[in-house]
Amino acid sequence: MSRKKPSVKERQRVALHTAWKSVSSPEGKPKVGIEEFMSLSERWGFSKKTLKKIREALKEEDWGEGPFLVNYYSDVEESKVREYERTAREIFGTKHALGLSSGTAALHCAFVACGIGPGDEVICPAVGYVATASSVILAGGTPVLCDVDETLTLDPDRIEELITDRTVAIAPTPVMGNLCDMDSILKIARKRHLRVIEDAAQSCGATYHGKWAGTLGDIGCFSIAAYKIIGGGEGGLLLTNDKGLYERAQQFSEGGGLWRENRFGKAVHEGELFCGTNYRMSELEAALNVVQLRKMPGIVERFRKVRDRVLKHLGDFEGIRLQPSHDYEGEMGYAIRFYPETFDLGEKIVPDLQALGVRCGWIGREEWPDWHLASDMIEVLKRRDPQRFSGLHPERARTGTPRADDYYRRIVTVHLNQWMKAKDCKELANQMNTVFSKYSGRHRDRGKKPTVR
Ligand SMILES: Cc1ncc(COP(=O)(O)O)c(C=O)c1O
Incomplete structure (x- = not known):
């Protein structure tokens, strides 16, 4: 007997239901409940008295099946990761935003999205953080470290002498809340047909001639983490206006396309699906960092x-x-x-x-x-x-x-x-x-x- 193929919505609902079943204990207690919430509350450093009050208050609650801390299934309710991504799009005005587990994850996804691989060189600054250059290496490419000017950012006067026929991208890094000379860098990039991947990990909120750092090149990467001005725990963000780059970054970050937009669809073009990682942003981090983004x-x-x-x-x-x-x-x-x-x-x-x-x-x-x-x-x-x-x-x-x-x-x-x-x-x-x-x-x-x- 042939069965009608279930719709995408239906399949998502079934997947969700299956996942829900797996999160409850035999006694009907939620898998994630009071103890987990208390563990979080302890991390906030509340006094013993307050912790006791929180525990008492939580006991009064009907926990049902408890929280399901995943970032997809957003047709049921907008997840915190989706809210974080929407908030980022609203603030920065880009077409696409991808929440990720760290700034390093964002950089790795960005270089892979741009197709950087063996034999390709990327010009990275001599001051910044090792993650920019190491992400080029992880993508399979080769970083070439370029000297900086007094702002501690890439010196455009030093870039051209480093460009070879293997150079495919420049990774300007506005360090310490500063800004790069983006007019000059973009001019070189356009002239030499190079991608620009901004590592704005340390400058979330800086603007260059009125435009947000991280939105000036092909892709912008941010670390939204506790040791930055904006960020509560660990987290990353990738911004782009290019749908193709977004899709490749998203796929690479998420099992090679498991949760791509057309989740159950077949690959439409050659090379669309490729092997990926898991750089998903956690719901808990997104819950914190969406608030941080709004405060930025x-x-x-x-x-x-x-x-x-x-x-x-x-x-x-x-x-x-x-x-x-x-x-x-x-x-x-x-x-x-x-x-x-x-x-x-x-x-x-x-x-x-x-x-x-x-x-x-x-x-x-x-x-x-x-x-x-x-x-x-x-x-x-x-x-x-x-x-x-x-x-x-x-x-x-x-x-x-x-x-x-x-x-x-x-x-x-x-x-x-x-x-x-x-x-x-x-x-x-x-x-x-x-x-x-x-x-x-x-x-x-x-x-x-x-x-x-
Ligand atoms: C310039 C720069 N790039 C990338 C990163 C990596 O970010 P994360 O620590 O979130 O992986 C950092 C973090 O310190 C950074 O300062």
Whole structure:
């Protein structure tokens, strides 16, 4: 007897029902219930008294079959991952957004989506984080590390000399809430027919000439994680306006197409389906991070206001140069950074600032392996299995990346707090002025918003 093929909706409903059955215990208690919720609540650090109250309140609840913490089945109810992706699309205005388990996952998906593989070279910055270059390697390609300018982002003047007939993409990385010189980078990319994959992991909320960092190239990748300005646990985000790139990234992130849009459909074109990973974002992380995403515009606005207030009162001193910017207004503004002219000067200024209680730091002449700097990351990148990856070797720019080494070690970061009041800002600027004036003379005011070019 021939049976009518069930509709997609029907099959999803059956799949959902089957999954629900598997989550309940024989006694009818939900698989995920009070104990799991209490475990989460403990992680919030509530007092014993509050935890007891929460437990009592939870006992009153009818838990039914308990929560089903998966990100699909969204025809029943919008999952938190779907809400996170929708929120990202609404905020950033891109056609597609993909929630992922980490920023590294987003980068790996992005490079695979762009078809980067053996023999392909991608230009990555000498300052950023090793995940950008290592994701190129994981995709099968070869990173070429390029020197940076004083903003610690890819120096467009150094890019062209690194382009070979194997180069297929550039991965500008707006580090530390800063911005890359995207006009120049995009111009080179267009001229040389290269993909642009932005690693905006550290700059979620920065804008370049009014456009969000991460939306300027073919794909933008973000880390939405606890150690970033925006993010509560671990998480990643990939943005693109290109449907084809989105579909490839989604497929690669999700078992090679298991949950692609046309879930039960056959492949329509050759090469549509290919082997993938599981970089799914967890529902719990999405529940947290969707809230973080919504807070992003407010957080960035407060930081920028604080930064502007501090800079208004900050003097301009010989031998102490504020870090220049490719778009001062658009930076995240969560720190003020400056370059002491010499390491000797930095070694005087930094401890003095810290002694006054200013939250600041630098690397200076300290030597420790740092996965954010080419000279250190290259050692890790080279230690990959040559049998499994492309025959080419990851390399630093043939001339080395001397400016990255110098700038990254010499820059001093003064951390700001988004909740600082006007008087706190003035006090911080006065503390900085006091220390700076001890070691150098004041310039006449030359303006507080230096730009690179
Ligand atoms: C520039 C940059 N890219 C990528 C990543 C990787 O993000 P995740 O830690 O979420 O994998 C980070 C994280 O620190 C980063 O700073």
